[in-house]
Amino acid sequence: MVLRAGSLHTWRPLSTSAVRWRRTFAVTSPARLKSSDLKVSSDSDTSRILTEATQLVDNGHWRLCDQGEGLERNFKFKTFAAAWDFMNDIAAECKMQRHHPEWTNVFTRTHIKWTTHNPKGLSAKDTHMARFCDDVATRRGEMVLSASGDSDAAATAKV
Numbered sequence: 001m002v003l004r005a006g007s008l009h010t011w012r013p014l015s016t017s018a019v020r021w022r023r024t025f026a027v028t029s030p031a032r033l034k035s036s037d038l039k040v041s042s043d044s045d046t047s048r049i050l051t052e053a054t055q056l057v058d059n060g061h062w063r064l065c066d067q068g069e070g071l072e073r074n075f076k077f078k079t080f081a082a083a084w085d086f087m088n089d090i091a092a093e094c095k096m097q098r099h100h101p102e103w104t105n106v107f108t109r110t111h112i113k114w115t116t117h118n119p120k121g122l123s124a125k126d127t128h129m130a131r132f133c134d135d136v137a138t139r140r141g142e143m144v145l146s147a148s149g150d151s152d153a154a155a156t157a158k159v
């Protein structure tokens with residue numbers, strides 16, 4: 001099925017307070033991630049990564065990918081300029097962290113995957129950068145779907 005954002009749903013900005021509320025009182029049932037769901041980089045502490053990955057999956061729109069080696073999510077902004085500014089903010093942090101995303105941008109949408117190439121797997125840098133992306137996206141006025149809340153499905157369908 002091809003989803004068309006705009007025909008079925010209305011995009012609206014997510015306020016900072018709404019994000020805080022969602023992070024504090026996770027509105028969806030918690031993701032019961034197990035350490036066996038993850039492939040953790042040998043440089044990182046598994047229980048820390050499990051805790052941080054669980055928070056990201058519960059509180060944001062992140063999901064595990066690549067058999068637990070990566071975290072990915074879609075972002076949508078009101079304008080291309082906002083998406084570009086968001087990516088510039090992320091790029092500056094990448095430079096500081098020496099850690100780089102796999103990402104694509106199509107107009108107002110950006111898809112980001114965090115994974116660590118060496119040592120291969122999910123690392124603390126990935127969870128840090130994923131959380132950083134959530135915070136910057138909130139500041140940059142990211143859009144969410146008001147109807148089902150399934151912004152990721154709609155964004156994936158279009159990207």
Ligand SMILES: C[C@H](O)[C@H](O)[C@H]1CNC2=NC(N)=NC(=O)C2=N1
Pocket residue numbers: 098099100101114115116117118119
């Ligand atoms: C030397 C330099 O810090 C490394 O090559 C960095 C660069 N950016 C990186 N980014 C990601 N995503 N994974 C890495 O393992 C990685 N390694």
